[in-house]
Every structure is written in C-alpha cells, then in structure tokens.
Amino acid sequence: MSAVPTEQAATSKPAQRPGFSLGNPWSKPRWLTGVTWVYILWSLLPVLLAIRVAFNEGRSRTAIDGWSLKWFFGDNSFSVFGDPALQDALTHSLLLAGLAMLIATPLGIMLAIGLQRWRGRGSGPANVVALLPLVTPELVFAVGLFLLFTTLLTTIGLGTTAQVIGHVTFSMSFVVVIVRGRLVTVGPDVEEAAADLGAPPLAVIWRVLLPLLAPAIAASLLIVFALSIDDFVVSQYLASGADTATVPMRIYAQARAAPLPSLNALATLMLLFTLLALVLAYVVFRFMTRGEKRGSAIEQIASIDSGGGR
Amino acid sequence: MSEGDIRLEGLVKNYGDVVAVDGIDLHIPSGEFFTMLGPSGCGKTTTLRMIAGFERPTEGEILLDGVDMSSTPPHKRRVNTVFQNYALFTHMTVAENVGFGLRYQKVSKDEAKRRVDAVMEMVQISELGERRTSELSGGQQQRVALARALVLEAPVLLLDEPLGALDARLRLDLQVELKRIQEQLEVTFIYVTHDQDEALTMSDRVAVMKGGKIEQCDVPQKLYEEPNTAFVANFLGSANLLSVEARAAGAGCDVILGNFTLKSESKPEQAGVGTAMIRPEYVKLEPQGSEGENRIPGMVEEVVYMGFHQDVRVRLANGDLIRADVPNDGDSPEYEQGNAVAVHLRAANLRVLDNYPDQAADETVEDADTAAV
Numbered sequence: 001m002s003a004v005p006t007e008q009a010a011t012s013k014p015a016q017r018p019g020f021s022l023g024n025p026w027s028k029p030r031w032l033t034g035v036t037w038v039y040i041l042w043s044l045l046p047v048l049l050a051i052r053v054a055f056n057e058g059r060s061r062t063a064i065d066g067w068s069l070k071w072f073f074g075d076n077s078f079s080v081f082g083d084p085a086l087q088d089a090l091t092h093s094l095l096l097a098g099l100a101m102l103i104a105t106p107l108g109i110m111l112a113i114g115l116q117r118w119r120g121r122g123s124g125p126a127n128v129v130a131l132l133p134l135v136t137p138e139l140v141f142a143v144g145l146f147l148l149f150t151t152l153l154t155t156i157g158l159g160t161t162a163q164v165i166g167h168v169t170f171s172m173s174f175v176v177v178i179v180r181g182r183l184v185t186v187g188p189d190v191e192e193a194a195a196d197l198g199a200p201p202l203a204v205i206w207r208v209l210l211p212l213l214a215p216a217i218a219a220s221l222l223i224v225f226a227l228s229i230d231d232f233v234v235s236q237y238l239a240s241g242a243d244t245a246t247v248p249m250r251i252y253a254q255a256r257a258a259p260l261p262s263l264n265a266l267a268t269l270m271l272l273f274t275l276l277a278l279v280l281a282y283v284v285f286r287f288m289t290r291g292e293k294r295g296s297a298i299e300q301i302a303s304i305d306s307g308g309g310r
Numbered sequence: 311m312s313e314g315d316i317r318l319e320g321l322v323k324n325y326g327d328v329v330a331v332d333g334i335d336l337h338i339p340s341g342e343f344f345t346m347l348g349p350s351g352c353g354k355t356t357t358l359r360m361i362a363g364f365e366r367p368t369e370g371e372i373l374l375d376g377v378d379m380s381s382t383p384p385h386k387r388r389v390n391t392v393f394q395n396y397a398l399f400t401h402m403t404v405a406e407n408v409g410f411g412l413r414y415q416k417v418s419k420d421e422a423k424r425r426v427d428a429v430m431e432m433v434q435i436s437e438l439g440e441r442r443t444s445e446l447s448g449g450q451q452q453r454v455a456l457a458r459a460l461v462l463e464a465p466v467l468l469l470d471e472p473l474g475a476l477d478a479r480l481r482l483d484l485q486v487e488l489k490r491i492q493e494q495l496e497v498t499f500i501y502v503t504h505d506q507d508e509a510l511t512m513s514d515r516v517a518v519m520k521g522g523k524i525e526q527c528d529v530p531q532k533l534y535e536e537p538n539t540a541f542v543a544n545f546l547g548s549a550n551l552l553s554v555e556a557r558a559a560g561a562g563c564d565v566i567l568g569n570f571t572l573k574s575e576s577k578p579e580q581a582g583v584g585t586a587m588i589r590p591e592y593v594k595l596e597p598q599g600s601e602g603e604n605r606i607p608g609m610v611e612e613v614v615y616m617g618f619h620q621d622v623r624v625r626l627a628n629g630d631l632i633r634a635d636v637p638n639d640g641d642s643p644e645y646e647q648g649n650a651v652a653v654h655l656r657a658a659n660l661r662v663l664d665n666y667p668d669q670a671a672d673e674t675v676e677d678a679d680t681a682a683v
Contacts, residue, residue, distance in 0.1 A: 189397035192364050195384040196391045197411030197458065207410075211401045 047271070054264035061259045071265040080265045088243065089250035090266070094273075096160070096235070096246060097228040100167035104224045105217060107168065108175025113209075115176065116183045133173040141170060142237040149238065159240035166234040171227045175220040182216035215288035222281035226274045313375055314340040314465030314498035316361065321370035323356050323522075330356040332522030334370070338500060338515075340465070343492050345501045347509040347545065348519035354502045357519075358468050361500065362391045374466065385414070389466040390459035394474050396451045398443040404454050405430070405439035411462045429461040432491065449480045460491070466498045473508065481505075485512055506546050510534065518542045534589075536576075538664045543587045550593065550632045554586040556662045563662060568628025572604045573657040578664060585663045592659035593634035595622065595645065600652040604660065608632070610649040620645070624653055 057066025071079050080086050115127055133141065149162045156162055186209075194208040195201070210217070232248040239245060245253070247270050251263050316338040323331040331353040338344045346354040359365045361372055363384030372380045379387055390411070399407050408430055412422040430436050433453040443451060452472060459467055472488075473481045489512045492499045503509055509516045510530045517527040518541070526533060526542045534546050543549040555566040556574070558581050565572040565586050578584060598607065607627045614621040622634045622645050632653060636642050645651070 187395070187397070189393050189395060190399060192362075192384070193391070193393060193397035193458075194399070194410070196362055196364075196389075197462065198385050198414035199410075200385050200414070203414070208399060212399070214401070 050264050051268050051271070053261050054268045056261045056264075059260060061261055061264065071260070071262040072269075078260050078262050080262055080269065083262065085242070085245075086247075086250060086262065086266055089245050089247045090269070092160075092244060093229050093246040093248075093270070096163055096167060097225045099164045100171055100228040101221050101224045103164065104168040104171045105175055105220045108172040108220060108224075109179050109213065109217065111172065112176045112179035112183060116180055130176055131173050133170045134177070136170075138170070138233045142166070142233045145169070145234065146237040157240070158238055159244055162238040162240075163235055163244060163246075166238050167224075167228040167231060170234065171224040174223055174227065178220050178223065179213060179216045182213055186212045215285045218284040218288065219281045222277040222284070226277040226281075229270060229273055229277075312340040315373075315375050316466060316498060316500065317371075317373040317376075318357070318361075319371045319373065321357065321360060321372065322368045323353070323360060323365060324368045329522050331360070331367075334522075334524055336517065336524070336527070338498060340498055341496045343489065343499045343501065343512055343514045345503060345509045345513040345516045346519055347503060347506065347516050348525075349504055349545070352519040353522035354519050355470055356522075358391075358470055358500060358502050361466075362389060362468050363387045388464045389468055390462055390464045391468045391470065392452075392455050392459050392472045394471040396455040398451055398454055398458075400443050402443070403439065404435065404441050404443060404446070407443060407454055408457045408461055410458060415462065425461050425463075426457075429457045432460070432494075433457045433487075448476050449484065452476065452484065456488075456491075460495070460497075464497075466500065467492075469499060469501045471503050472501075473505075474503075481508070488512060510546065516546075518545055536661065537587065540585050540587065540663055543663065548590055548633070549587050550590060552586045552588075552630055552632070553583070554662065555583050556581050556586070562657065565660060565662060567606070567626075567630070570606050570628060572606075572655060572660060574660045574662055575657050576661040578662040587661045587663055588632075588655050588659050590621070590633040590635040592656060593624075593632060594654040594656065595624070595634050595636060596652045596654050598650040598652055600654070602654070604655050604657055605652045606655070608651055608653045610645045610647055610651060612647060613645050624651060626653060 052064055053061055054071055055067055055069065056064065056071065057068045073079060073081050080090070111130060115123070115130055118126065145162070145166050146158075149156055149158055156165070190208055190212065191204050194204045199207060229246075230248070231246070232252065235244075235246045236249050236252075239249065247266055251267055254260075254263055316336070318334050318336040321331055321334040321336075322329070334353075334357060346357060348354050356365060360367050360380075363379075363382060367380050370380070371378045374388065399410065402410070405426060409422055409426045412425065417425070427436070430439065433456050435450060435453045435457060438446065438450060438454075443454060446454065452475075456472070469488075473484055476484065485508060488499075492512075501508075501513065513530055515528065516530055516533055518525045518533065520541050526538045528536075533542060537543040537546065537549075540549075540551055543551065552567055556578050557564040557566065558577070559573075562573060562575040562577055563581065565574045567586070572586075574586065596605065608624040610622055611625045611631065612623040614623075617638070619638055620636045622636050624632050624634060626632055634653070636645065
C-alpha cells in the first residue's frame with residue numbers, strides 16, 4: 001500500500017501484486033470476483049439444502065437421508081401428489097397466479113401508457129403513487145386490504161376474489177415499470193408515424209403500439225405470475241379458510257405441525273415454477289427484441305428513470 | 311388548381327405562456343421545394359407538426375388546396391411526414407414498413423405490391439425488402455422512411471430534418487437524391503432544417519425563422535445576397551456587420567463609417583444609424599494606397615488558413631475588424647500579420663440592412679462576433 005505510482009515509475013519495476021489490486025490499479029479486481037462468488041454460494045446454500053431434503057428417503061426434514069422421489073409421487077398420503085391438501089394448495093396457487101397475471105398485465109399496460117402520456121398538473125404525484133406498492137411493506141398493505149374487505153367491501157369479503165384483487169394491486173406496479181421502460185425505448189414517434197400514414201387510432205394501437213410492446217407484455221405476464229405464486233402475506237390475510245390456502249401458506253402451517261420432506265418437495269416445485277416463469281420472461285423478452293440496439297433488459301427497465309420525460 | 315398547394319394563415323401555437331409559433335402567413339404553391347430554416351426553438355418543427363396534424367394550432371388556418379384542414383386528424387390528412395429519427399416500425403420488415411399506409415387506402419393487393427416495388431426502386435432499396443429495419447444503416451433507414459411516405463402519393467411531403475442524424479458525406483448524396491425525387495414526382499416538399507447548406511442547395515424558396523416568426527422568405531440567392539436583417543445575414547453564410555449611419559443619396563445611399571463615407575447601392579427603408587453588411591468573399595484586399603471610392607486603409611491582424619481559401623482579418627482605420635475571404639488560387643498574394651492594405655468594399659455588395667426598432671444594436675454586434683468565429 002505504501003507504493004505511490006510515481007515511485008513505482010522511478011524504480012521502473014512493474015507493479016505486480018497478484019490478488020491485491022489496491023496498490024496496482026491495472027490488475028484485475030480478483031478479490032471482487034471472490035466476494036461475488038462467496039455471496040452467490042452463501043445465498044444458494046440453504047435453497048440447495050432444502051431441495052436436497054425433498055429427495056430424502058426417510059422422514060427427517062433436518063438430516064440428509066438417502067435418495068427417493070417418494071415425497072413427490074409416493075403412494076403414501078403424505079406426498080405432494082398423494083396428500084389432497086397439498087394438491088389443493090398447488091391448484092389454488094396456480095389459479096391465483098393465472099388470474100393475477102391475466103388481470104394485472106392489461107391494467108398495468110393501460111396505467112403505464114396513461115402515466116407516460118400524462119403531462120402537467122397531478123402527473124408527478126400520480127407517478128409516485130403508482131409505484132408506491134413497490135416500497136410499501138407488504139404487511140401494511142395486506143392489513144389494509146384485510147380491513148377494507150372485512151369492513152367496507154363486505155359484499156366481496158375474504159376469499160379467492162379478495163386474494164386475486166390483492167395480488168393484482170401490488171403486482172401492477174411491476175407491470176408499470178416494465179412497460180414504461182419499453183415505451184421509452186419505442187418512443188412516441190412511431191405512433192405519430194402510423195397515424196400520419198393513415199392508420200386510425202385503434203389501428204395505431206393494434207398494429208403498432210401493442211406489437212412493439214409485446215416483449216414487455218410477455219415479461220410482465222410472467223413476472224406477475226412469479227410474484228403471485230410466491231406471495232404469502234397478502235394471500236394469508238385475505239384467505240377465508242382451508243380451501244383458499246396457497247402453497248406458501250400450507251408450507252408455513254404444516255412446517256409447525258407435521259413437518260415432512262413433502263413440504264420441501266412442494267417448495268421445490270414452487271421454485272421450479274417461479275424459475276421457469278422468470279427464465280421464460282427473460283428469454284421471450286430477448287427473443288422479441290433481438291437485433292435492437294440497446295442494453296440488457298435490466299438496463300432497459302432501469303432507463304425509465306432517466307428517460308421518463310419524453 | 312393543381313394539388314399540393316399549402317396556405318398558412320395567421321398560424322399561432324402557444325404552449326401555456328410560451329409562444330412557439332407567433333403568427334405565420336405563408337403560401338407554398340404546388341410542387342415547390344420549400345424550406346423552413348432556423349435555429350432550434352424557432353418554431354419551424356412546431357409549424358411542420360401543425361401541418362401534419364400532430365399539434366392543433368391555437369389560432370389560424372392551414373389550407374390544403376383551398377380547404378381548411380386545421381381540425382382534420384392526422385390520419386385523414388393528405389400529407390405525409392418523414393421523421394428526423396425515421397420512426398420505423400421495428401417489428402416489421404422493410405417491405406411491410408413501406409406498404410403500411412396502403413392498407414388504409416382503397417388499393418388492391420396487386421396494385422399495392424406494384425407501388426411498393428416501384429417506390430423502393432426509386433429510393434434504391436429494392437434488395438432490402440425482407441430485411442428487418444434494425445439491420446439497416448442510418449442512410450438505408452432514412453430511405454425506408456422516405457419510401458414509406460412517398461408510396462401514398464400524397465400531394466405534400468413534410469420532412470423534419472431528415473438528414474440530421476447522418477454523416478456529412480451521406481448527407482450530400484441524399485440531398486442530391488431528395489431533390490431528384492422531388493423534381494421527378496412534382497410533389498410539394500416542406501423541409502425543415504437548421505443546416506444552411508441544405509437549405510441553399512435544395513430549396514426553391516427558403517423561410518428563415520426566428521422566435522416563432524418568419525424573418526425573411528425568398529429564393530436562396532436573394533436571401534444570401536440581399537438579407538434584410540442581421541439575423542438572416544448571419545444564419546446564411548458568414549457576414550461582416552458594421553455599425554454605420556446611412557444617408558439617402560440618389561438610387562442608393564451614403565454609408566458613414568467613422569470618418570469614411572462609402573457608397574452603397576442598397577436603399578434601406580429608413581435612413582439613420584443602422585447596420586451595414588458585406589460578405590467576406592466580396593471584401594477585396596488591394597495594395598496599400600489604392601485610390602477610388604469605397605476603399606479604407608487597414609492592417610492585417612490575423613490570417614487563418616482554411617484550405618481552399620484564407621480567412622484574412624483586417625483592422626480598418628476606423629477600428630472595426632473585417633474578414634476577407636482570399637481564395638488560394640495561386641494568383642492572390644499571401645498576406646501576413648502586419649501587412650498594410652486597402653480594403654475595397656464594393657458599393658454593389660455593401661448592403662444596409664433594414665433597421666427594425668426592436669433589434670437592439672448591441673445584439674447585432676454580438677451576432678457578428680459569433681458569426682465571425
């Protein structure tokens with residue numbers, strides 16, 4: 001650390017300090033790579049362990065104990081596909097995720113277009129409010145919704161409908177962020193160009209705007225799916241009984257009562273669904289925007305901050 | 311009346327308190343290559359967007375072939391636009407882009423294909439039909455944008471700085487080509503640019519705009535040779551601007567510059583203190599002691615080598631600095647700093663500008679300085 005660049009130049013010795021780059025600004029930052037890998041391994045370790053337990057032979061959820069698939073498909077009534085309660089939870093989770101995806105995406109697209117176009121008084125606060133669910137503590141949000149459905153909107157009440165509304169509400173913000181990023185990339189000119197060439201307003205939307213937004217729409221669908229299927233707090237507060245229990249709820253409840261590796265098997269399946277949705281979202285987005293000159297999908301989503309004003 | 315006749319009457323556009331376009335009256339006859347030239351923020355693009363229908367005028371009328379279309383939506387106007395950043399549809403192929411507008415016209419499939427092929431051939435992109443637009447170079451994208459607008463055969467084509475994003479060589483090529491296409495199709499072109507070379511080389515007429523108003527509108531040669539204001543003189547080419555006093559004398563006027571009295575063939579609207587303009591290429595340097603009218607002694611202060619010409623800056627005896635363009639043609643003498651010369655400001659080329667009362671004198675001088683760089 002004592003070596004100052006000028007001194008190094010004077011002694012004309014090349015500054016080679018392998019593995020430690022603070023003294024040598026030209027060396028590769030190997031220690032950064034090291035830190036990154038340690039972090040990745042550390043964050044994956046518990047997940048990998050949990051997955052491993054799902055394939056246990058024995059009944060233990062705390063020790064690794066042989067190999068089998070019996071907690072997935074076993075004929076005993078404790079496996080994922082043997083226990084009707086676990087199966088119901090899986091079906092309900094998929095139903096919620098599917099509905100949330102199909103409702104939140106179109107609404108979010110409309111909101112994104114509206115916010116993008118809206119200039120002048122009120123547009124600033126509206127922009128903030130639309131993104132508020134991204135930072136609101138989920139518990140606060142869930143308690144609020146719970147009160148709403150038990151006191152004001154008693155006609156809806158708790159249950160599947162309330163759960164869907166809850167999931168749609170918080171996942172819409174993500175759709176807004178993704179779609180607005182894409183709108184910034186596409187720019188306002190193409191719509192004007194289409195109108196200029198004779199396309200009536202509806203045709204502008206169908207033939208130009210929506211096809212250009214397609215990658216963002218696909219990404220939104222899958223991300224809403226992943227968010228919804230993962231959700232615990234909102235689902236829990238708005239559930240009305242055992243028939244509206246989702247997979248995360250079931251795992252939480254059973255982990256305290258009768259812990260068996262079948263819970264890990266269920267969690268593994270959830271992880272698989274979520275990962276599939278995210279990978280699919282990424283692949284579809286990349287495929288649909290292939291050949292366009294731009295950065296990564298993440299950069300594009302991030303560009304909403306810098307390029308928000310058109 | 312032939313098609314493509316555009317008339318703007320008292321056109322005004324306000325954005326809140328900001329006046330973008332401040333009362334424009336224009337008549338662009340059918341088949342003219344008309345250019346709106348000005349710095350950014352002068353209202354030229356807003357005017358174009360109002361003709362296209364993307365903006366609604368606050369006041370005034372836009373007449374196409376005598377019919378007011380200021381409340382017609384853009385998709386029903388018989389004008390087409392070429393955008394500065396092309397605005398191509400990236401999810402379509404080149405041929406689909408070009409054929410886009412034909413879908414909304416009563417055109418048979420065969421006819422549409424024939425027209426797409428014809429226009430793609432005209433702008434020389436025939437072999438690119440199946441490509442995606444993202445695979446094209448900037449110049450090719452510009453051609454697609456042009457073809458897409460031309461295929462509809464509207465009587466008026468609006469071009470918003472279409473060459474702005476291209477490099478210098480390509481611009482020159484496309485300038486020639488745009489002019490050729492315009493002459494071939496006899497379509498009215500309304501062209502917006504801040505590039506004086508584009509305006510001068512292609513246009514039949516040019517309107518120089520400033521602050522939402524038309525400063526002067528005329529054929530390029532007239533604008534260059536006989537600018538009415540210091541702004542126009544500076545925006546088109548470079549100009550020497552001198553603070554003078556003009557006195558009416560015969561067909562022209564006398565120009566008082568310090569202790570010197572010069573002749574000018576121009577006749578300003580009003581006599582008095584004002585600005586005289588002469589282009590650097592008309593400033594002739596002669597050996598010290600040359601006799602005759604309109605000659606002022608001076609001393610060379612700086613010589614800048616510019617390739618095909620030299621930019622010689624001469625301090626006149628009255629204290630003004632004037633630029634002379636001396637061609638590097640092998641015949642002209644080479645000047646050095648400190649040479650004593652006589653500067654000949656020919657009466658035919660020395661022009662007293664119209665003196666608008668709202669034009670502050672110091673602003674004129676400032677403009678002159680920036681233009682001299």
